[in-house]
Amino acid sequence: MSFNIELADRIKQLPPYLFVEIDKAKREAVAQGRDVINLGVGDPDQPTHQPIIEAMQKAVADQANHHYPFDAGVPKLRTEIARWFRGRFKVELDPLSEIYPLLGSKEGLAHFPLAVINPGDKVLLTDPAYPAYQAAVTFAGGKIQYLPLKAGNDFLPRIADIAESKNPKAIIVCYPNNPTSAVADRKFYEELVKVCTEKNIIIVSDLAYSEVYYDGIKPPSILEVPGAKDIAIEFHSFSKTYYMTGWRLGWACGNPQLIAALAKVKSNVDSGVFSAIQHAGIAALNMDPAEIEDMRTCYQERRDALINGLRSIGWKIDPPKAAFYVWAKVPAKFPDSMACVKTFLDEANIVMTPGVGFGKSGEGYVRMALTVPVARIHEAVGRMSKVLA
Ligand SMILES: *Cc1c(COP(=O)(O)O)cnc(C)c1O
Numbered sequence: 001m002s003f004n005i006e007l008a009d010r011i012k013q014l015p016p017y018l019f020v021e022i023d024k025a026k027r028e029a030v031a032q033g034r035d036v037i038n039l040g041v042g043d044p045d046q047p048t049h050q051p052i053i054e055a056m057q058k059a060v061a062d063q064a065n066h067h068y069p070f071d072a073g074v075p076k077l078r079t080e081i082a083r084w085f086r087g088r089f090k091v092e093l094d095p096l097s098e099i100y101p102l103l104g105s106k107e108g109l110a111h112f113p114l115a116v117i118n119p120g121d122k123v124l125l126t127d128p129a130y131p132a133y134q135a136a137v138t139f140a141g142g143k144i145q146y147l148p149l150k151a152g153n154d155f156l157p158r159i160a161d162i163a164e165s166k167n168p169k170a171i172i173v174c175y176p177n178n179p180t181s182a183v184a185d186r187k188f189y190e191e192l193v194k195v196c197t198e199k200n201i202i203i204v205s206d207l208a209y210s211e212v213y214y215d216g217i218k219p220p221s222i223l224e225v226p227g228a229k230d231i232a233i234e235f236h237s238f239s240k241t242y243y244m245t246g247w248r249l250g251w252a253c254g255n256p257q258l259i260a261a262l263a264k265v266k267s268n269v270d271s272g273v274f275s276a277i278q279h280a281g282i283a284a285l286n287m288d289p290a291e292i293e294d295m296r297t298c299y300q301e302r303r304d305a306l307i308n309g310l311r312s313i314g315w316k317i318d319p320p321k322a323a324f325y326v327w328a329k330v331p332a333k334f335p336d337s338m339a340c341v342k343t344f345l346d347e348a349n350i351v352m353t354p355g356v357g358f359g360k361s362g363e364g365y366v367r368m369a370l371t372v373p374v375a376r377i378h379e380a381v382g383r384m385s386k387v388l389a
Contacts (some may be wrong), residue, residue, distance in 0.1 A: 055283030
């Protein structure tokens with residue numbers, strides 16, 4: 001007799017996690033001994049900064065950090081986040097009620113719908129989008145309405161589409177955007193806050209790329225808009241800014257009621273972030289700003305190398321203003337984004353991400369991550385030119 005394991009519908013509803021599939025294809029190529037250039041996954045290739053590592057080493061040795069952390073975290077981390085936020089966005093946050101540490105911002109984004117979404121509630125998501133949002137809303141039993149992002153509207157959702165939507169409970173936006181690298185300006189956020197206030201829609205803003213910007217133009221926080229704190233929660237991450245993807249540290253901030261509701265979910269799931277990692281986060285927030293500037297310079301050089309290289313082989317793309325992705329139209333010789341990605345992997349050992357993996361409206365595009373050194377970008381462009389010739 002064999003036991004029949006029947007999985008939950010919410011698991012069956014999920015598409016396979018895109019990056020797992022791509023990673024599998026990449027691993028197979030590497031296992032065959034091929035020289036693979038990975039422009040696929042958005043994980044910075046640089047090591048975490050030394051002052052952060054040293055703060056962690058010290059904190060690990062301190063017995064005070066060996067116990068369950070308080071759910072709400074090390075108080076100093078919250079006051080340091082508040083200080084950083086004031087300096088960066090000119091927004092005051094109450095460290096006790098308006099900031100909450102997370103095991104990475106993805107964890108917070110994944111748990112937040114459980115705090116506000118009832119089964120059947122409608123949630124507005126952009127298409128394309130970071131795949132974790134769809135999973136999070138599905139787990140909470142929410143119904144998704146997609147807002148297509150088009151080049152003609154700078155990959156922003158149309159405010160009119162939000163205004164016309166019937167009874168949405170929440171909307172999730174992410175600017176600077178993954179995968180399109182689009183940015184939202186203050187005016188977009190003002191219009192979004194206005195329409196969502198009128199329609200009683202909770203705004204979730206994912207600001208994981210706030211510090212990855214080019215040409216000195218800093219992306220705003222939605223919390224800069226007057227009234228935003230009444231309806232919005234924003235998710236921040238240490239991962240991309242400080243090369244800390246593996247450490248799992250982020251925070252939520254904004255409306256205290258929404259923060260408290262998320263905290264309630266989390267207190268039943270995890271018992272907080274390892275305190276030593278929180279001390280590493282404090283060190284990160286106090287790092288020499290020149291090091292963060294170096295991070296931007298590094299990506300900007302890579303961006304320029306890739307954009308100029310692609311243009312030189314006839315692939316016309318506008319340079320992104322933020323984040324570390326190039327969102328490129330699929331060349332005419334390929335029928336769709338999957339065929340394009342497959343050909344570049346098979347014939348040139350280059351990993352890219354098919355746009356369709358981020359949603360239906362992502363079809364016709366591929367995403368290339370700027371997470372390899374300039375020399376490898378030159379090599380990649382050389383190989384691409386042979387495929388496109
Ligand atoms: C990388 C990324 C995150 C992730 O962050 P963690 O803090 O590492 O969990 C969140 N949102 C988007 C859009 C990302 O690309």
